[in-house]
Amino acid sequence: MKNFPDNFLWGAAMSAPQTEGQSLNFGKAATTWDYWFHTAPEKFHQNQGPEITSGVYDHYLDDCRRMQDIGLNSLRTSISWARLLPDGKTINQEAVDFYRQFFSAMLDHGIETMINLFHFDMPMWLMDQGGWENRRSIEAFAFYAKTSFELFGDLVKKWTTFNEPIVHVECGYLYQYHYPAIVDFRRAIQVAYHTLLAHKAAVKIFREVTQTSEIGIILNISPTYPRSEVEEDVLAAFQSDLLNTRSFLDPAVLGTIPEELTELLAEHDLLPEREAGDHELIKENLVDFIGLNYYQPRRVQAPIAPKKPAEMPADFYAAYDWPDKKMNPYRGWEIYPEALYDVALMMKKEYNNIPWYVSENGMGVADEERFMNDSGEIEDDYRIEFMKEHLSYLHQGIVEGSNCFGYHAWTFVDCWSWLNGYKNRYGFYRLDLDTLERSMKKSGRWMRAVSEKNGF
Ligand code: BG6
Numbered sequence: 001m002k003n004f005p006d007n008f009l010w011g012a013a014m015s016a017p018q019t020e021g022q023s024l025n026f027g028k029a030a031t032t033w034d035y036w037f038h039t040a041p042e043k044f045h046q047n048q049g050p051e052i053t054s055g056v057y058d059h060y061l062d063d064c065r066r067m068q069d070i071g072l073n074s075l076r077t078s079i080s081w082a083r084l085l086p087d088g089k090t091i092n093q094e095a096v097d098f099y100r101q102f103f104s105a106m107l108d109h110g111i112e113t114m115i116n117l118f119h120f121d122m123p124m125w126l127m128d129q130g131g132w133e134n135r136r137s138i139e140a141f142a143f144y145a146k147t148s149f150e151l152f153g154d155l156v157k158k159w160t161t162f163n164e165p166i167v168h169v170e171c172g173y174l175y176q177y178h179y180p181a182i183v184d185f186r187r188a189i190q191v192a193y194h195t196l197l198a199h200k201a202a203v204k205i206f207r208e209v210t211q212t213s214e215i216g217i218i219l220n221i222s223p224t225y226p227r228s229e230v231e232e233d234v235l236a237a238f239q240s241d242l243l244n245t246r247s248f249l250d251p252a253v254l255g256t257i258p259e260e261l262t263e264l265l266a267e268h269d270l271l272p273e274r275e276a277g278d279h280e281l282i283k284e285n286l287v288d289f290i291g292l293n294y295y296q297p298r299r300v301q302a303p304i305a306p307k308k309p310a311e312m313p314a315d316f317y318a319a320y321d322w323p324d325k326k327m328n329p330y331r332g333w334e335i336y337p338e339a340l341y342d343v344a345l346m347m348k349k350e351y352n353n354i355p356w357y358v359s360e361n362g363m364g365v366a367d368e369e370r371f372m373n374d375s376g377e378i379e380d381d382y383r384i385e386f387m388k389e390h391l392s393y394l395h396q397g398i399v400e401g402s403n404c405f406g407y408h409a410w411t412f413v414d415c416w417s418w419l420n421g422y423k424n425r426y427g428f429y430r431l432d433l434d435t436l437e438r439s440m441k442k443s444g445r446w447m448r449a450v451s452e453k454n455g456f
Contacts, residue, residue, distance in 0.1 A: 009406025011074035048421030071451030232302035236317035291359030344397020364424030
């Protein structure tokens with residue numbers, strides 16, 4: 001039996017744009033996703049867009065009961081900036097009512113509400129002004145954060161500013177999976193820098209508004225493993241970590257941007273524009289906790305034909321295809337649960353053993369109806385196996401002293417996955433896309449048993 005610490009959070013994560021639906025109704029303004037789907041629907045799997053998603057806006061009351069039914073004691077979702085402040089300034093009362101009722105219902109069902117502010121859902125009015133490239137986005141985000149803390153602070157005791165901030169940077173400005181889908185390393189770095197400052201500005205305001213709650217940030221972590229111990233491969237892994245992990249984790253927890261990162265960017269003429277006062281903002285506004293989303297490791301080797309100045313991250317490290325890898329073929333991601341142990345020890349040794357939790361972990365599988373039994377339940381034993389293995393390695397890290405306070409699976413009910421639409425399903429509940437009916441999968445029953453025993 002693997003026992004987890006007292007008060008361990010067993011939960012799930014989701015986000016407003018991937019679940020709420022009613023995406024242009026009840027006062028909500030468009031985000032880049034609404035705009036992009038409107039202008040280029042063919043980019044989205046089976047033309048599935050953001051308007052309906054999983055219908056949480058209409059089903060939230062029953063959903064809170066469903067969360068309780070699978071033993072969740074906590075859940076993270078996000079507020080939609082474009083719903084709460086459609087023009088960035090004016091509060092939408094319908095949004096306030098919705099979120100207050102939703103968060104209160106969660107609490108009534110014994111679910112601790114953890115709220116994130118930005119989950120890739122840039123309001124279109126701000127994108128029209130340059131999005132995170134425009135320094136004024138920092139102030140706009142700080143206003144949104146302050147408004148949220150004031151409106152919902154009595155219901156939410158754990159806040160996070162951003163989900164996976166590096167993802168909107170790389171997907172929007174390097175790899176073209178998010179709007180504006182351009183390729184420009186220099187602009188990507190400016191976007192990352194302003195995002196970091198927006199996070200810091202929100203933490204600063206948080207400390208002024210409340211003393212009784214906690215604030216953190218959710219980062220995606222892909223521990224980097226070099227192909228070999230050869231110097232060039234090890235350097236590639238180090239540089240990959242600088243860009244992908246330490247760029248946000250170090251400033252969030254330690255208050256510093258790694259010197260090696262600044263030097264590397266300077267060497268390639270990629271430093272962002274900075275202003276006086278930024279240094280203090282970064283140094284002073286540290287988080288109370290960290291959420292880490294873990295899906296897959298990153299395996300790298302020395303870059304193949306590096307350019308200087310670098311035009312893409314591939315000029316610093318190349319992907320390495322490890323022949324022994326075990327894959328999730330649907331998502332194309334390696335399955336490597338051992339990494340959660342490495343992550344746990346990294347947090348202990350390199351980040352002052354700050355409280356942290358696994359804020360997302362899960363397995364996306366296509367065509368899950370193949371696994372439906374005669375009573376209509378999806379028998380997702382592969383997902384149970386996946387979570388068990390990950391939890392086992394996490395447990396070992398906790399036994400060795402890592403300060404991990406919870407595990408959130410991705411996700412509660414099958415949700416909309418950006419360009420992938422509803423191709424891969426991750427939920428404890430299956431969503432019928434025609435009726436929006438939810439039905440518990442076998443993993444939901446398993447999660448209830450784990451949560452009841454506080455282990456497995
Ligand atoms: C995380 C994101 O990166 O992974 C979620 O926070 C996302 O928004 C999840 O849905 C699973 O990835 P994907 O691309 O399969 O939806």
